[in-house]
Amino acid sequence: MALKILYEDNDIIVVIKPRGVFSQSSSGFEEDMVSLIKKHLGKDSYIGVVHRLDKPVYGIMVYGKNKKATGILCNELRKKNIRKIYEALVEGVPSENRGKLRDFIKKDNNISRVVEKDTEDAKEAVLEYEIIETKYSADRYITRLKINLLTGRHHQIRLQCAAHGFPILGDHKYNERVIKEKLDYNKVPALAAVALEFKHPKTGKEMKFKTGADF
Known part of the structure; x- marks a missing residue:
């Protein structure tokens, strides 16, 4: 490769x-x-x-x-x-064009779940999202989101989107419709890290990189 x-x-x-x-x-x-x-x-x-x-x-x-x-x-x-920016295709439409999701997440083996704040080993998970576009396709709305990941928890974006009612298209771990209907989608969630920004560790120069989503 x-x-x-x-x-x-x-x-x-x-x-x-x-x-x-x-x-x-x-x-x-x-x-x-x-x-x-x-x-x-x-x-x-x-x-x-x-x-x-x-x-x-x-x-x-x-x-x-x-x-x-x-x-x-x-x-x-x-x-x-x-700064880590993602794009995702989700099923459904978030209630607001822009918003912030804040949850507490606990990792159990290779699956994460949303839990109460005082749960043992729970970690705060925060992201911001913005709707790019929404289309109606195959009897459901599909929305493209821009996501600013503010914390980096295990499966965070995939879990939070599903927990808030707009699961990622093709996600075989957290999209209940994909799981119940045994849909394939090649078991690939429509999620991509499209931008990364940081200061160079030696020079301090602002480094900014972008790529297009592959979906």
Whole structure:
């Protein structure tokens, strides 16, 4: 699989993660982004994971090429200084053209669920959304959303959209209609990370990257 590079220097590499590829090292024989980048840089190269995308999700990712750069970027992520923008196709129409979803999420194995605030191990999950367009197709409304992810919880966008009544098209984990009707959609949620903004860990320069959604 060819590696699509958006930017590279001595400290960072910004790439497009294809669908079906793990964003961090895989324990099995499946392809992962760390291995793909090492094929490009050399097998002994340092590759630092800064953030993650679900395996079936497409989009922009940044990796550190040394420990110092990776540490700075991870700290910026913790301080919510890295901006991550997604696009999604959802079933239904949110009640407002723009809104903020705030929930508490708990991860159980490979599934997350919305829980009460005082639940043990619950973590706050926040995102902002904006409707781009809505169309009527195949007896239902399909809405394209722009999503600003303010926290990075496990399956956060997929879970929150479903919990608030507009599940992501094709999501076999959280879209109840897909699960009940055993719809396939190649088991790919219509979700893509289309923009990433952060300060360069060495120079402090504002770095902005965009790509189109693949749906």
